[in-house]
Amino acid sequence: MAFSVPANLEAEITELISHYPQKRSASLMILHAVQEHFGWISQEAVEWIAARLELQPINVYELVTFYPMFRREPAGKHVVKVCRTLSCALGGSHELHGHVCQKLGLDAHAHGLQTTADGKFSVEFVECLASCGTAPVMMCNEDFHQAVTAAKADEILGKCA
Amino acid sequence: MSAPVATEPKPAPPAVETLKVKVDGLEIAVPKTMPDPLTGKPVPTTMIQACTLARTDVPHYCYHPKLPVAGNCRMCLVEFGTPAMGPDRKPVLNPDGTPKIAKSPRPAIACATPISPGMEIYTTTPGVKAMREGVLEFLLINHPLDCPICDQAGECKLQEYSVDYGQATSRFVEPKVHKPKQVDLGPRIVLDDERCILCTRCIRFTKDIAGDDALGIVNRGSYNTLSAYPGKAFDNNYTLNTVDLCPVGALTSKDFRFQMRVWFLKETKSVCTSCATGCNIVIGAREEKVYRYEPRENDAVNSSWMCDSGRLNYKWIGAENRLTEIRRQNPGAGGEKITWTTAAKEIADRLLAAKPGTVAIVASARQTNEELFLLSQLAKKLNALTDSVPRIQIGDKLLLSADRNPNSNGAKLTGIAPAQLGSNLRKIAEGIGKGTIKTLLVFGEDVTRHGIGADLLAKLDTLVASEILPNQTTKLAHYVLPGCAHAEKRGTFTNGKGRVQKFMKAVEPRGDARPEGEFLHELVAAVNGNPGFTSIEGLFNWMAREIPAFNGLTWGGLGDTGVTIVLPS
Numbered sequence: 001m002a003f004s005v006p007a008n009l010e011a012e013i014t015e016l017i018s019h020y021p022q023k024r025s026a027s028l029m030i031l032h033a034v035q036e037h038f039g040w041i042s043q044e045a046v047e048w049i050a051a052r053l054e055l056q057p058i059n060v061y062e063l064v065t066f067y068p069m070f071r072r073e074p075a076g077k078h079v080v081k082v083c084r085t086l087s088c089a090l091g092g093s094h095e096l097h098g099h100v101c102q103k104l105g106l107d108a109h110a111h112g113l114q115t116t117a118d119g120k121f122s123v124e125f126v127e128c129l130a131s132c133g134t135a136p137v138m139m140c141n142e143d144f145h146q147a148v149t150a151a152k153a154d155e156i157l158g159k160c161a
Numbered sequence: 162m163s164a165p166v167a168t169e170p171k172p173a174p175p176a177v178e179t180l181k182v183k184v185d186g187l188e189i190a191v192p193k194t195m196p197d198p199l200t201g202k203p204v205p206t207t208m209i210q211a212c213t214l215a216r217t218d219v220p221h222y223c224y225h226p227k228l229p230v231a232g233n234c235r236m237c238l239v240e241f242g243t244p245a246m247g248p249d250r251k252p253v254l255n256p257d258g259t260p261k262i263a264k265s266p267r268p269a270i271a272c273a274t275p276i277s278p279g280m281e282i283y284t285t286t287p288g289v290k291a292m293r294e295g296v297l298e299f300l301l302i303n304h305p306l307d308c309p310i311c312d313q314a315g316e317c318k319l320q321e322y323s324v325d326y327g328q329a330t331s332r333f334v335e336p337k338v339h340k341p342k343q344v345d346l347g348p349r350i351v352l353d354d355e356r357c358i359l360c361t362r363c364i365r366f367t368k369d370i371a372g373d374d375a376l377g378i379v380n381r382g383s384y385n386t387l388s389a390y391p392g393k394a395f396d397n398n399y400t401l402n403t404v405d406l407c408p409v410g411a412l413t414s415k416d417f418r419f420q421m422r423v424w425f426l427k428e429t430k431s432v433c434t435s436c437a438t439g440c441n442i443v444i445g446a447r448e449e450k451v452y453r454y455e456p457r458e459n460d461a462v463n464s465s466w467m468c469d470s471g472r473l474n475y476k477w478i479g480a481e482n483r484l485t486e487i488r489r490q491n492p493g494a495g496g497e498k499i500t501w502t503t504a505a506k507e508i509a510d511r512l513l514a515a516k517p518g519t520v521a522i523v524a525s526a527r528q529t530n531e532e533l534f535l536l537s538q539l540a541k542k543l544n545a546l547t548d549s550v551p552r553i554q555i556g557d558k559l560l561l562s563a564d565r566n567p568n569s570n571g572a573k574l575t576g577i578a579p580a581q582l583g584s585n586l587r588k589i590a591e592g593i594g595k596g597t598i599k600t601l602l603v604f605g606e607d608v609t610r611h612g613i614g615a616d617l618l619a620k621l622d623t624l625v626a627s628e629i630l631p632n633q634t635t636k637l638a639h640y641v642l643p644g645c646a647h648a649e650k651r652g653t654f655t656n657g658k659g660r661v662q663k664f665m666k667a668v669e670p671r672g673d674a675r676p677e678g679e680f681l682h683e684l685v686a687a688v689n690g691n692p693g694f695t696s697i698e699g700l701f702n703w704m705a706r707e708i709p710a711f712n713g714l715t716w717g718g719l720g721d722t723g724v725t726i727v728l729p730s
Contacts (some may be wrong), residue, residue: 042392058377058390065379111384 009037009117023053031040040071076115077135081139085128091135097125099150177277198227205275208282220322222408223360224272227465230254231361232273238292239271244279275443290310293326305355313410314514315423347395349415357387357411363403371399371573377605421452429667434647435471435499435566435656444648444667451475468561484643485672492637496540509687512622521589521598525605526566529648529652533575534704535681542689549578550611561659574710586612593617605631643674650676651697662723
């Protein structure tokens with residue numbers, strides 16, 4: 001299936017490009033817009049953006065791979081982010097992350113976003129989620145959970161339908 | 162040298178202001194600006210350039226004088242100081258009247274820091290040594306240390322600097338980051354990402370010099386990986402230059418990979434013969450076999466680069482079917498092996514017996530100036546019609562010339578070829594057809610593919626073919642003379658812009674093959690009665706006296722990088 005961009009996204013991208021004296025400066029904003037719309041950034045999307053900005057695909061691909069928040073594959077229905085930065089690490093986030101991964105059958109030592117085979121869950125071990133006082137913290141989609149124990153994590157995952 | 166020889170038609174460089182800096186205590190005057198490697202516009206001189214001018218080596222990986230500065234490897238860190246200024250903005254002086262130097266508390270990367278008047282650069286301090294050791298240790302933490310199977314071993318900057326600044330053992334106890342191995346980057350390049358030190362020389366070269374923005378660094382931090390865009394091959398005609406540029410063994414040539422240890426190669430200065438640009442090259446050979454061509458720096462011709470098609474065009478030198486015997490043939494009825502002496506005598510006798518005007522010569526514009534000159538001496542004596550074969554294809558903007566003959570200008574200047582190469586070929590064909598041309602000497606061409614077919618060749622009384630590889634013409638010739646590749650002899654070519662460049666012998670000729678110039682020397686001596694010169698030096702200098710455009714040139718005066726002559730318009 002050829003990659004196509006709906007009219008409203010196309011209009012948004014045109015608007016974004018107009019904000020900058022050089023087209024390429026809009027790269028990151030366009031990547032955000034595309035990920036917002038599709039949920040991830042496909043190789044076709046990279047090529048489409050590069051053509052739109054008169055760049056080579058490698059230039060856009062470098063950006064997409066540099067930032068872990070840009071996804072190169074669709075994430076699961078529920079995205080769990082476990083904080084790995086200092087306070088949470090001291091508060092037991094590595095154990096929490098290991099527990100979540102084990103429960104979902106994922107490899108806790110693998111790099112980057114991991115998704116279960118059924119596409120239901122994705123787990124990411126991320127940098128600071130900005131709640132150091134209540135470590136360890138994790139997010140499930142847009143919901144923020146503080147002082148998460150293994151039992152609490154099981155409960156949160158259990159509630160995900 | 163006698164008359165002054167025309168040099169590069171460059172405008173005289175404008176007088177550049179100099180400033181004085183000290184490199185490890187040695188004071189030198191350095192131009193305030195130097196040309197930018199890409200645009201040629203004057204840009205402030207950097208510390209590493211000043212160190213180069215002071216003949217002080219500063220270790221570096223990412224810096225390359227022909228590429229834009231990236232400043233990412235940190236290997237060229239040096240300490241420096243500048244004249245101290247008092248509150249009155251006047252230099253503070255030492256008691257002995259010399260300016261007091263305020264040493265910078267921080268080091269600077271020599272490749273990207275401009276010099277300033279009175280600056281002192283220190284490259285040998287304990288601090289600098291410690292920095293180099295530190296940088297090198299970091300560069301090596303994820304390195305596979307697989308030198309025994311690495312093609313770069315022997316010409317690897319990691320190895321060289323490890324000798325100077327490396328540790329005998331690694332202090333790194335953590336697991337190494339693993340990256341892609343044996344990445345098929347393109348049709349001619351294999352990449353080992355674990356060896357890569359991310360200097361980005363290849364990225365800058367292909368983007369800024371070759372004009373193909375094909376490579377980039379993907380992922381982040383210690384996962385940084387040199388890559389082409391997934392699914393897109395790194396395939397332009399200059400990709401192999403990235404293998405030369407790669408300071409480590411990350412980018413390897415598929416052609417040269419695992420073929421030969423570089424320290425076994427004998428290196429010979431030569432010139433590429435694949436087009437009229439005449440890129441300067443180094444031939445790497447061992448035991449009479451050519452293993453690789455590499456570009457040799459010549460700013461008047463090819464900078465430090467060469468194209469992939471020219472670089473890989475050497476296999477024919479070692480081809481199995483090379484002509485190795487001097488043969489007297491009766492086309493269609495077999496032939497026999499003879500000696501050079503017999504061949505020279507019999508061919509000379511036939512030429513002397515031929516009526517003036519009944520001899521024609523087709524000589525290749527792939528031959529050397531000296532060979533073409535000797536043939537022109539024969540032609541003059543025999544009043545022969547002569548020509549060469551044109552090879553015009555599509556060129557590019559960087560190095561590849563549309564003229565794929567290395568020596569079209571040599572053919573024209575020696576009078577072998579008319580101004581329009583190939584315009585006499587038809588006359589020769591007609592002459593043979595009408596029977597007015599009875600003898601044809603062919604050097605380095607298959608004339609059956611250029612309008613003089615087998616039917617016409619069959620009408621000749623004498624057909625002499627000097628060739629490297631067998632072809633239709635050698636099959637039909639009465640005398641077959643095995644010739645030499647340029648790598649097997651010495652000589653000069655005149656490139657498309659009129660630069661006369663010499664090349665040296667890298668390997669021995671095959672079998673009985675012999676430099677064409679040697680045989681032609683004997684033939685010319687027999688036919689003209691002119692003893693000529695047996696040495697290439699004497700022959701070249703004789704030619705330089707005889708041919709107006711070459712006047713004033715000498716073999717020795719050509720140097721390694723040649724001399725540009727004024728081509729007659």
